[in-house]
Amino acid sequence: MIRRMVIRRMNEPEERVVGLLRAAGERIDSRRDFAPLVERILESATDSFFSVGSPLGRVFVAAGPEDVRYLAPASSPEEFVRSYRGCFGRFLSDASGSEMKELAGRVEGALAGERADVPLDLSETTPFQRRVLEIVKGIPHGEARPYAWVAREAGSPDASRAVGNVMANNPVPLLVPCHRVVKNDGRTGSYAFGTGEKERLLEQEGVSPEELLRAPYVGTPTTGTVCHATCRNARRIRPENRRPFRSVAQAVTAGFRPCRVCRPVVAA
DNA sequence: AGGGTGACAGCGT
DNA sequence: TACGCTGCCACCC
Numbered sequence: 001m002i003r004r005m006v007i008r009r010m011n012e013p014e015e016r017v018v019g020l021l022r023a024a025g026e027r028i029d030s031r032r033d034f035a036p037l038v039e040r041i042l043e044s045a046t047d048s049f050f051s052v053g054s055p056l057g058r059v060f061v062a063a064g065p066e067d068v069r070y071l072a073p074a075s076s077p078e079e080f081v082r083s084y085r086g087c088f089g090r091f092l093s094d095a096s097g098s099e100m101k102e103l104a105g106r107v108e109g110a111l112a113g114e115r116a117d118v119p120l121d122l123s124e125t126t127p128f129q130r131r132v133l134e135i136v137k138g139i140p141h142g143e144a145r146p147y148a149w150v151a152r153e154a155g156s157p158d159a160s161r162a163v164g165n166v167m168a169n170n171p172v173p174l175l176v177p178c179h180r181v182v183k184n185d186g187r188t189g190s191y192a193f194g195t196g197e198k199e200r201l202l203e204q205e206g207v208s209p210e211e212l213l214r215a216p217y218v219g220t221p222t223t224g225t226v227c228h229a230t231c232r233n234a235r236r237i238r239p240e241n242r243r244p245f246r247s248v249a250q251a252v253t254a255g256f257r258p259c260r261v262c263r264p265v266v267a268a
Numbered sequence: 269a270g271g272g273t274g275a276c277a278g279c280g281t
Numbered sequence: 282t283a284c285g286c287t288g289c290c291a292c293c294c
Contacts, residue, residue, distance in 0.1 A: 128280060
């Protein structure tokens, strides 16, 4: 209880934390009592980590007992622990081959493209970030959606750029597949690990960046709908019925209406 | 036509 | 506060 509180507030001014600890019944007479107390609390609050193979190569994963909090490539466990501490201000202990085995298995499965659901702890993110990350988590393997689409789905239709910022700080890349979020004009956009990696990841999932650029949207006269090119419905359109578009607006002008499954954004 | 560029609105942090 | 994994439009070939 106290431990949680200290962890949550460890970036706040010391006086404030001291006040809270006193209120919680801890005895702190002088400044000298404070640091060791916090240290003790933090030492006992170690999250653990393990590493697994992934499309980005070997990655490390930091997790609590039940859920994943952070995923990143690193050249060594030490480097990973350092970066975790930089982000979360918390210690990490090695958990390879221990009680994290079950969670590790699920992570490995998910990274291999299975539909395995990995519980995530996003409690240290803002509400907006959380909404965005949840939306992005739902973009299926082999599909891509624009930043503007994510923004609208998250309830902030004009926040595409802010969505980019959330992606840039995604604590769990691959698990929240931010590589599937692309620009509205079909270009792939940036990626924390380089645009090359982003395109490689997409290609591995069967999304061709070239094709996406050529026709980010596809309509079909059969149903009169326009889809994101990677929408599961769009992929079934027979070649002779496929009408490529560079924007939803063009498709709408041509008489197509947005697909109800992939819900392309009609420009305002 | 459609591809490229640059300015800037707009958002959350 | 200024900044950024964007979007849109104007303008140019």
